[in-house]
Amino acid sequence: MTQSMHTTRTRAPFQWLALAIGAVYLLVGVAGFFVTGFEGFAEHDDGQTLLGFAINPLHNIVHVLIGLLGLALWATPGGARTFGWLLAVGYGAAFVYGLIAVDDPEINILNINVADNWLHIVSAVAGLVIALWPRPRPDTTMPGPA
Numbered sequence: 509m510t511q512s513m514h515t516t517r518t519r520a521p522f523q524w525l526a527l528a529i530g531a532v533y534l535l536v537g538v539a540g541f542f543v544t545g546f547e548g549f550a551e552h553d554d555g556q557t558l559l560g561f562a563i564n565p566l567h568n569i570v571h572v573l574i575g576l577l578g579l580a581l582w583a584t585p586g587g588a589r590t591f592g593w594l595l596a597v598g599y600g601a602a603f604v605y606g607l608i609a610v611d612d613p614e615i616n617i618l619n620i621n622v623a624d625n626w627l628h629i630v631s632a633v634a635g636l637v638i639a640l641w642p643r644p645r646p647d648t649t650m651p652g653p654a
Contacts, residue, residue, distance in 0.1 A: 556619060592638025
C-alpha cells in the first residue's frame with residue numbers, strides 16, 4: 509500500500525487530554541447518581557459527596573454533559589480546542605460561582621463545596637492547556653535530491 513493510499517492520523521497530546529478529562533467527568537457523573545439517586549435535584553446537602561466532592565443530581569447531570577462533550581469533541585484538533593475553551597470558560601465561571609455559593613445554601617443549587625472549587629479551577633486551567641496547546645509548525649523543507 510502506498511503512502512497516499514494509507515494515511516495515519518496521529519492525535520496530539522492535547523486531544524488525548526481532552527479525551528481523558530471527558531471520560532473522567534462522564535464516569536464521575538454516572539457514579540454520582542449511585543450516591544444521590546434522582547431525589548433532591550438541586551438541593552444543597554453536605555452529606556452527599558463522592559470522594560469528598562459535594563454533588564446532587566443536577567451537579568451529576570452537568571458532569572455527564574461535560575463528559576459527553578469531551579468524548580464527542582476530542583477526535584479532531586479543532587474539536588478538542590473547542591472543548592478546552594468550554595472547560596476554561598465553564599469551569600472558570602463555576603469556580604467564581606462556587607466562591608459565592610459555597611456558604612449560601614439558598615443559591616448553591618449545584619451543591620458545591622471547597623473541594624469542588626479546587627477541582628473547578630484545575631479543570632479551567634486544564635481547559636486552557638487544551639485550548640492553547642501550541643500548534644505544530646508546518647514543515648517548510650522542500651524535498652530535494654538525496
